[in-house]
Amino acid sequence: MSLLPENLERYQKFLSFMLKYWNSDLLNETTSHAMEEETARNFSDYEQTPEELVEDLKKMGPTYVKLGQLLSTRPDLLPDRYLQALASLQDDLPPIPYEEVEEIVEHEIGTKISKAFNSFDEEPLASASIGQVHKAELRSGKTVAVKVQRPGIRKKFLDDLNTLEEVAALAVKHTQVGKQYGFKDVLSELKRIMLQELDYLREANNLINLGTNLKEYRRLIVPQPIPDYTTSKVLTMEYVKGTKITSxxxxxxxxxxxxxxxxxxxxxxxxxxxxxxxxxxxxxxxxxxxxxxxxxxxxxxxxxxxxxxxxxxxxxxxxxxxxxxxxxxxxxxxxxxxxxxxxxxxxxxxxxxxxxxxxxxxxxxxxxxxxxxxxxxxxxxxxxxxxxxxxxxxxxxxxxxxxxxxxxxxxxxxxxxxxxxxxxxxxxxxxxxELAPEELFSVLLESKNLIGHLPERVNKITENLANNDFKIVIDAIDEKRFTDGFQKVANRITLGLIIAAMIIGAAMLMSVPSAFMIFGYPGLAIIFFLLAAMGGIYLSYTILFRDE
Structure with missing residues (x-):
């Protein structure tokens, strides 16, 4: 982990968050009993409430808000009430100055705002982590909502993710909790989701697909994008006037x-x-x-x-x-x-x-x-x-x-x-x-193919039966591995007998006078003892360390 000056703020922010929660009851309960029922402990017993956790993630920045939303799908990590709080986690950040909005829109659509729109509200309708939405009117008179991506947000997301990935790598390497809960997998999924959300062209396609799929529902509206005014950083779509459903x-x-x-x-x-x-x-x-x-x-x-x-x-x-x-x-x-x-x-x-x-x-x-x-x-x-x-x-x-x-x-x-x-x-x-003509025609074609090949296949089966060539293959065990195991056992027994024979032979040679001596003992006997010892050591090693 490289503690460069530009990274210090991110590390400091992350460490401050961890210091608050590291020794908390919530984290301790999560790591030790995360997958147990919540009957043994009351919700109010935790030091940090779900609302406090949500607010802390908001203060950490947009990357951590998205991380909180992702964690809401991990019931193996957090208690139910925290999952519910995180599932409804929404971010509300200060708006981008209009001068920057104007610069981004004009750069993306390739023309002045005054030429593309009859009007463009300077005050945003909403401001979130990735971008903010402005009400505008096209030259055609159509009212639209223009979503503008925050400048530098992609780099900010990736920088925060790099910090989290470095910490996660250390956690996975040095702690059992990191391995058990797959922190790296969580962050990989977060990165994939965030890169998709940062591409407004992909979101425009999603709007088109969902609108097509739900066109039969008259009470549901899916605002459609305006392709000529949509890029990867600016999404222009139909404006709908409404309020949050819980308001x-x-x-x-x-x-x-x-x-x-x-x-x-x-x-x-x-x-x-x-x-x-x-x-x-x-x-x-x-x-x-x-x-x-x-x-x-x-x-x-x-x-x-x-x-x-x-x-x-x-x-x-x-x-x-x-x-x-x-x-x-x-x-x-x-x-x-x-x-x-x-x-x-x-x-x-x-x-x-x-x-x-x-x-x-x-x-x-x-x-x-x-x-x-x-x-x-x-x-x-x-x-x-x-x-x-x-x-x-x-x-x-x-x-x-x-x-x-x-x-x-x-x-x-x-x-x-x-x-x-x-x-x-x-x-x-x-x-x-399935009763439609095209489906029935497909079934008839399959039936025709079956009937057409049936006599030929029956002939082959009866011919093989008559010639005693009919075989049934049962894939029950790995025969080669099975016979190899027997062969290994036989080899070990044979080697053990040879080693035993060498030891007995060497002992008998000890009493036979010889001019060839090693360490004051008959040389041939000593050689047999040494060979037997090396064979015994090799056999013990393979049995203890190499056998499966």
Whole structure:
């Protein structure tokens, strides 16, 4: 680790943070009991509250805010309440001076602001870690939001990450905790996420893809980018006027039934997860805005999750099992998705899952249980030597944020019943799709190929049976390794017999007079003794240190 003058401030900031938390109850509990249930300890017993941790990360800077958001998907590292606080972690930094904003925009779009826009508000609508948003009007009269990346933010992120990577490398090298919790893997994932968020062209593509996927939902709006005014550091998109969804006026909440809106929001996210495999992965209240016409806008698509086709099927089955409160089926699905250590305890894992599911039965949105339940299951899996894929953590974080939004808009909403209804609808659509002419034609072609090759294959099987050439190959053991083991045993026994014979022969030669003497003893006998000793030492060495 090189302590250059320009790095001292970063190291000082990091060390100040670590000095505060190093000997705290929170860190001690995390490192020793992070994967245990939180029944043995009360939330208020920790010196640092979740809110204090969130504020400290904000003070550390944007890199640490993003790190906190990433840690919210690691139930093996932190207690539930801290995970919930970190999942909703949002940054709010001082705005960039307008002169710098003007310079960045003009450099990126290649023309003066006065030529590109009828108006461009100097005061930002919002200011976050990576950039800030300004309201503007295009020459066409269209109102837009222009997101401008902070100057030098990429270098700042990478410098902070380098500091963290150096510290993580030392932790992994010198501490068991560093190895156990994979600090380097956490930072690699953080680096990947942050580099994606720093590319506004990628975010523009995400907006287009999500808008296309959700076009059937009339109550949901995904602001679309304006390509001619979008670069890697400037993102111009449609302007939507709304408020953070958790800032809705309480009076309006009592006067308006938001259940149909919540239904559509839930269905849209389920579609993203199990049908599209392309998900808005950061749906915290700051990124979900309620518009004046009682529609919802999904904004800030810097962070998206992509699920493979196979993972979509796993998650579909998992959500369906959750909606039925079927603990046994949930455990089966999670085990199908997981990797297991040699000492994994499946029986205990199944027992814990059944208890969790039973305890959460008949809960409503105001209890905010679904996301929390998945996080608890992940912790139980880790505790029992079962490693679930990161996709389950991502799903848990998405549902944790969705729980918060749904609980605010419709406290009595039954999320599991909504999941069950959507799954029925999805399965019906899949069956209809599979009955489409093109799908039936594909099945007919496969059947034709099978029938066409069937007589030839039956002839080959019967011919081999008649000629006694039919063989069944069973790949049960490694025959070569097995026979090599026997050969090694035989070689060792033979060498041991030779050494024993040499020792007996040397002892008999001791009594035979000889003119050839070594150390006052018959020379031939001494040579046999030495050869026997070297053979014995070699045999002992290979048995103790080289045998597998």
């Amino acid at each position: 809705v006026n309480p009076l309006k909440k009592t006067e308006t039934d938001y259940t149909p809106l919540v239904d559509e929001l839930v269905e849209a996210y389920l579609k993203q997860i199990v049908a599209d495999g392309f998900v808005h992965a950061d749906p915290h209240p700051g990124n979900i805005h309620l518009l004046e016409n009682d529609k919802i806008a999904l904004i800030d698509l810097g962070m998206v999750a992509k699920f493979s086709r196979k993972m979509q099927e796993h998650l579909l089955r998992l959500l369906l099992a959750l909606s039925k409160n079927d603990g046994e089926e949930i455990a089966d699905i999670l085990l199908d998705m997981s990797e297991r250590q040699l000492d994994a305890s499946e029986k205990e894992f199944r027992r814990q899952i059944s208890i969790m599911v039973e305890d959460s039965r008949n809960t409503t949105a105001k209890d905010m249980q679904t996301g929390k339940l998945l996080i608890q299951m992940n912790r139980s899996a880790a505790k029992n030597g079962i490693h679930l894929p990161v996709d389950v953590n991502i799903l848990g974080k998405i549902l944790l944020n969705m729980d918060q939004i749904i609980a605010f808009l419709a406290p009595e909403y039954d999320l599991r019943e909504a999941v069950k209804n959507y799954m029925k609808k999805l399965m019906q659509n899949k069956m209809v799709k």
